[in-house]
Amino acid sequence: MKTLDRLRQGLLRNRAWDLTRPDLSLELNTSHGTLLYLEDISVSFDGFRAIDGLNLYIDAGELRCIIGPNGAGKTTMMDIITGKTRPDTGTAWFGQTIDLLRLSEPEIASVGIGRKFQKPSVFEPLTVFENLELAMAADKRVWPTLRARITPEQRTRIEEVLETIGLQEHRTRRAGALSHGQKQWLEIGMLLMQAPHLLLVDEPVAGMTHQEMDRTAELLTSLAGKHSVVVVEHDMDFVRSIANKVTVLHQGRVLAEGTMDEVQNDPRVIEVYLGGEDVHGPMA
Ligand SMILES: Nc1ncnc2c1ncn2[C@@H]1O[C@H](COP(=O)(O)OP(=O)(O)OP(=O)(O)O)[C@@H](O)[C@H]1O
Numbered sequence: 001m002k003t004l005d006r007l008r009q010g011l012l013r014n015r016a017w018d019l020t021r022p023d024l025s026l027e028l029n030t031s032h033g034t035l036l037y038l039e040d041i042s043v044s045f046d047g048f049r050a051i052d053g054l055n056l057y058i059d060a061g062e063l064r065c066i067i068g069p070n071g072a073g074k075t076t077m078m079d080i081i082t083g084k085t086r087p088d089t090g091t092a093w094f095g096q097t098i099d100l101l102r103l104s105e106p107e108i109a110s111v112g113i114g115r116k117f118q119k120p121s122v123f124e125p126l127t128v129f130e131n132l133e134l135a136m137a138a139d140k141r142v143w144p145t146l147r148a149r150i151t152p153e154q155r156t157r158i159e160e161v162l163e164t165i166g167l168q169e170h171r172t173r174r175a176g177a178l179s180h181g182q183k184q185w186l187e188i189g190m191l192l193m194q195a196p197h198l199l200l201v202d203e204p205v206a207g208m209t210h211q212e213m214d215r216t217a218e219l220l221t222s223l224a225g226k227h228s229v230v231v232v233e234h235d236m237d238f239v240r241s242i243a244n245k246v247t248v249l250h251q252g253r254v255l256a257e258g259t260m261d262e263v264q265n266d267p268r269v270i271e272v273y274l275g276g277e278d279v280h281g282p283m284a
């Protein structure tokens with residue numbers, strides 16, 4: 001049972017950091033209703049302040065849209081939450097007890113923060129079902145030998161996710177044969193297999209057809225409640241179709257926050273969108 005040993009070792013290795021840093025809390029506590037606290041975060045790149053005193057709070061189960069002109073710091077903000085970029089100052093807490101700035105990127109993923117990049121990274125030669133199976137595997141290197149051991153519970157979980165992402169009929173298709181939109185949904189499904197508390201989605205509808213955009217809106221709104229979802233998007237029609245609360249970022253800080261109507265009618269927001277050089281043009 002060489003493979004099982006390797007898997008066991010892998011799991012132990014993953015837990016080692018937990019044991020060597022006993023003061024580190026990994027128990028999520030959202031009893032105050034807030035899942036993510038970013039406070040006074042700043043980061044500079046070669047003297048340029050990409051994030052400048054950012055404060056952002058995301059409630060458990062909420063769907064938040066983040067908009068803002070090119071270069072506002074939206075992607076950098078996601079990089080900070082996921083540990084890809086370390087801020088120069090500020091604090092980032094996941095619930096009341098987990099200090100994200102003390103965790104590595106894989107540790108942040110393992111406490112329940114999933115991120116979807118713009119370019120889908122599904123495994124094209126594998127089927128839709130196999131992609132979801134793979135996303136569930138603790139150690140991807142031993143995946144082929146684990147396949148036979150999928151439990152009834154795991155199968156049920158895959159079926160649930162297939163239904164959520166609307167790809168039940170496509171389960172045996174190769175991921176490489178899916179449309180652009182379907183690949184994006186599959187990738188969201190792969191994140192869901194890890195049951196994340198927070199999903200970060202950067203520009204999900206770029207390159208999608210209108211029909212695919214509508215389906216994506218349904219999918220993202222259906223995830224709220226069970227997960228918190230933070231969506232960065234430039235397409236204002238899409239944002240309007242899903243938005244509850246919208247945060248406008250500008251020059252690395254929050255410019256305005258509120259309903260879509262509130263922020264669209266905010267003179268500061270209009271100024272930024274009309275006065276700037278944003279390639280996406282003024283707010284529709
Ligand atoms: N690793 C980096 N090194 C240097 N500069 C960076 C780095 N990452 C981001 N920046 C700069 O920080 C600023 C914010 O970039 P960011 O990608 O976060 O903006 P954004 O709001 O996501 O923009 P867009 O809407 O175009 O995706 C930009 O001026 C960008 O050039």
Ligand SMILES: [Mg+2]
Pocket residue numbers: 074075076
């Ligand atoms: Mg970006």
